[in-house]
Amino acid sequence: MVIPLSFDAPGTTNGYVIPAQWQSTLSNGSSAGGIIDLLFNGYAADRWGPKIVMMTSIIALTGFIFIVVFANSLTMLVIGEVFCGWRLPFVLQWIWFCPLFLIAWFRPPSPWWLVRKGRLEEAEAAIRRLTNQEKVSADDAKATVAMMVHTNELEKEAPAGITYLDCFRNTDRRRTGIVMMVFAMQLLSGENLIGQGVQFLQTAGISTNTAFSLSMVLNSMFIIVLTIFGRRTLYTAGMASMSVVLFIIGGLAWIGTKSSIFAIGSLLIVLNFAYNATLGPICYTLIGEISSTRLRQKSIVLSSIAYQIMNLICGIIVPRMLSPTAWNWGPKYGISWGVSAGLSTLYRYLRLPETKNRSCGELGLLFDHKVPAWRFKSTKVDQFAAHGVVGNDVEYPDSKEEIKHLD
Numbered sequence: 001m002v003i004p005l006s007f008d009a010p011g012t013t014n015g016y017v018i019p020a021q022w023q024s025t026l027s028n029g030s031s032a033g034g035i036i037d038l039l040f041n042g043y044a045a046d047r048w049g050p051k052i053v054m055m056t057s058i059i060a061l062t063g064f065i066f067i068v069v070f071a072n073s074l075t076m077l078v079i080g081e082v083f084c085g086w087r088l089p090f091v092l093q094w095i096w097f098c099p100l101f102l103i104a105w106f107r108p109p110s111p112w113w114l115v116r117k118g119r120l121e122e123a124e125a126a127i128r129r130l131t132n133q134e135k136v137s138a139d140d141a142k143a144t145v146a147m148m149v150h151t152n153e154l155e156k157e158a159p160a161g162i163t164y165l166d167c168f169r170n171t172d173r174r175r176t177g178i179v180m181m182v183f184a185m186q187l188l189s190g191e192n193l194i195g196q197g198v199q200f201l202q203t204a205g206i207s208t209n210t211a212f213s214l215s216m217v218l219n220s221m222f223i224i225v226l227t228i229f230g231r232r233t234l235y236t237a238g239m240a241s242m243s244v245v246l247f248i249i250g251g252l253a254w255i256g257t258k259s260s261i262f263a264i265g266s267l268l269i270v271l272n273f274a275y276n277a278t279l280g281p282i283c284y285t286l287i288g289e290i291s292s293t294r295l296r297q298k299s300i301v302l303s304s305i306a307y308q309i310m311n312l313i314c315g316i317i318v319p320r321m322l323s324p325t326a327w328n329w330g331p332k333y334g335i336s337w338g339v340s341a342g343l344s345t346l347y348r349y350l351r352l353p354e355t356k357n358r359s360c361g362e363l364g365l366l367f368d369h370k371v372p373a374w375r376f377k378s379t380k381v382d383q384f385a386a387h388g389v390v391g392n393d394v395e396y397p398d399s400k401e402e403i404k405h406l407d
Helices: 020-048 050-069 074-084 090-106 111-116 120-130 138-157 170-188 191-203 208-219 222-226 231-252 258-290 296-322 330-351 360-368
Strands: none
Touching: 020 050, 020 296, 050 090, 111 120, 111 138, 120 138, 138 360, 170 191, 170 258, 170 296, 170 330, 170 360, 191 258, 191 296, 191 330, 231 258, 231 330, 258 296, 258 360, 296 330
């Protein structure tokens, strides 16, 4: 990382090169700021609604960008990154203020938030705006709101509130743990390394344009994959395949020939495809579906904090893995990340449920009755049965079984 001569950077070489300790501080400043911002966001979104919080955040971020743009010292730059919470080219972020704010202004409020506030007519209007009005009638919107009200009432019966502590109580503890691990384990998959494929191909003699084109073709295929398989299948298979690829990359590091370097570059591009086709996009779907509707905002916040904490850890160890002046592991890092991805695969098999084609109410009942993760897909749920508690002798065979409240 280099900086201009006019920049006040104590400890730099000739006023240009930022020392390693400052590089870590700068790269981790946005993650630390993100954790603080997320905690406030979870509270604010429940109180004032996601729409108001989004517009306010856009305005605040636009103002904080001034700090990093006009920073004349490393200390001021770190402060700016903490407030902004992002590491994009800062001046370019001003371009997006108007379009993003207008999008937030004209988007309808969250129907779930309106239902929790008892504003049912507004929730119906929001659903109509979010759907194709030629296919979704006013009666359909009313029926959808009725379903949301029913789900909300089911969740209100649970002995828990809507604070951060409630995310770790009763059945919500399991749901919160899953979403936090789903997001944090994104980084345990070796995701930090997927951008190096083009570099290795160039080292092996492949032109930059060819390497880049190959990477783009593979990444564009994820759209097809997402429409076919379930969430649990995609996530578990994706993590397992990345673990295998990482072990192969680590093994090739001991060969050291031009052919092995080419193979490593190609496998890193395959790793990129595997991530973008499975873990990358499906993560956000799972986080939104697994958390309960009343604690969704806070569950998303906690999962994002888990990711930021893991990002801080990776921000410390990954540069040392790759730096010739530190650990200098080179492609041998594939072994360590292959182990972490393998352990993550095991966790996903044991803990990650299938949420595809499940309503919020159905998922709530499945969690309430402590159905094992691998039985979510094969278990039939009736969320409109009479209220009560399922007996302790309930079994979950391979065939679909109806779960319902008993009087």
